[in-house]
Amino acid sequence: MNILVCLKQILDPEIPARDFRVDPARREAERGSANLVTNIFCENALETALQLRERTGSAKITVLSYGQPSAEDSLRKALAMKADAAALIVNDGNANPDPLTTARVLAAAIRKLGTFDLIMVGREAGDWGAGQTGGLLAEELGLPCVSFVDRIESEGGQLRLKRQTDTGWEVLEAEPPIVATVTNDEHNLPRIPKVRDVMMSYRQPLTKWTLDDLGIEANEARAGNTYYQVAELFIPQKETRCEFVTGDTLDQKVESFAKRIVEVTSAL
Amino acid sequence: MNDVVICLFASAGFDKAAQGLAGAGRRLADELGGRLRAVVIGAGADTLALEFSRLCDTVIIADQAELAEYQPETCLNALVRLCGELSPRTVLLGNDAYSQEIAPRLAYRLGGSAVGDGVEVRVEGEALRVSRQVYGGKAQAVIELKRMPAVVWLRARSFAPAPARAEAGEVTRAALDIQADTRTRVIERKREEQGEARLEEARVIVSGGRGIGGPEPFTTELQPLADLLGAQMAASRAACDAGWVPPTWQVGQTGKKVTPDLYLAIAITGASQHMAGISEAKTISAINTDPDAPIFKHCQFGIVEDYRKVVPLLREKLAALQK
């Protein structure tokens, strides 16, 4: 089985709100001292793929990213987690392309890389959170798509995907090839690569292409805004003053806490 | 061409999301000078269509046995057909998993653009602009859609409902003969029961985070507290990822967006991604050992203490006060 996992490198989403700044004129977040990391849901996807490979015994996992040259680090980390091959499409245009542009670039790269039974992406990127690449990629490739998947099994040439819904979960049976978007669950927390494997990963081959190598409208891709564009970006100002309950003893504090709760709920 | 179409999966019923969707649709249709039309799909469509006929100009029921239960590919094909025939300016959907799964693909096939998790939609000249949270709730963006129709999935519960109309809109059935696309098939569907009500509709929510420390206290400490308050239970992603509670409990950017009157966060830091799910809560309160926890920046009131000491005592006090 051939599996492809799309990885996006993003600004560390765990930086606290008080350290986060945007440039409203450029409509971009400021890097500041924040790290660049692989989007968590992409790592959940890779982990799901690695576990699938462990269960089936034979599968090849290729990781693919479209981004700045620094995205190579995300791909190297994936190799250290034991992905088999990696490819980077270097973005020398709009650093925040719209989701259709991204899907078109990824689709072109995927066609060039070969044929895949399973194409996996994260449910959404932790920066812009569009949640569209998977669906649009499926359309570009003419494949079905299953979203919010947290476990995949392979049985007699069919795939079985468990996915989360608003009220519980579903299991889908699918005929490959398909696209799946992956979400987090207790079983797909990404493994931590060994230090030695991280070092080794920098010696492994990594395919690098430019937009011009893909046989698409490279300049349209560089513009990256025919689907949508960001018109404004700002940090909303909202401060609430928290009233901490006080008291000499725990009993008194909890007593006034209970009273406040009754105040807001008794009106219901 | 200026019409607004709202797409609904009937299985959720006439809930707050369905009502908010109609409200958002009506205001947008008025602004555009177009009609508001609803497309209802799935088992229970007849009942829901009746409710919507009081709010919309026309209601169309997708009438085909294969569409009774949601199947991604077949359902997408049906919506592409129905929305395509109506040539709307805008298609609105809710924030549920099925809508999110389908919306970008629907936009693609209609030749339009999609954007999700919208909290405001407005017309700006020829363009449609949608406000949404980005960077895990740390920033807000306005996205301008370039292609038509604009397909937008909304935080539907945050929108005010539509006023009822004097005259009921026309309800029609579209007899479809969509070929079932069996490349993917839902073969099992499980509901994680959590009482009668759904988390998104709850008026009081008791929520636990990583600081709870394990699955047991959710049952032995938090559940009895929730019972006293008539509350639903929820959790942070850290608690869900640990496997302490089911993923359906997760609140936040990638979990449920809730709108309770009181959200009580117990041992939850208040990361921006968590807060993104409760920005519409009326009152937020927290129990946390750390006075500098970001959650307190969003609280009207709070208590800095170990929850293991507070919660048992709080139950006693609440029980006494409620007598």
Ligand SMILES: Cc1cc2nc3c(=O)[nH]c(=O)nc-3n(C[C@H](O)[C@H](O)[C@H](O)COP(=O)(O)OP(=O)(O)OC[C@H]3O[C@@H](n4cnc5c(N)ncnc54)[C@H](O)[C@@H]3O)c2cc1C
């Ligand atoms: C793309 C992306 C999407 C995300 N989506 C979501 C989402 O939808 N929902 C979500 O919740 N998170 C989400 N997260 C994760 C989020 O960033 C945080 O990591 C997570 O919310 C932290 O959970 P927590 O507050 O329970 O845990 P922690 O950060 O570990 O906080 C535990 C808290 O408990 C307190 N505590 C510990 N012991 C006690 C005690 N005995 N009594 C009282 N207080 C105590 C501590 O002081 C601390 O404040 C997302 C992250 C990313 C990157």
Ligand SMILES: Nc1ncnc2c1ncn2[C@@H]1O[C@H](COP(=O)(O)O)[C@@H](O)[C@H]1O
């Ligand atoms: N530039 C990119 N390179 C590789 N994968 C991407 C890129 N952008 C998005 N993706 C994939 O699509 C998923 C959803 O992203 P988004 O639609 O932007 O929220 C991510 O988790 C990735 O798997």
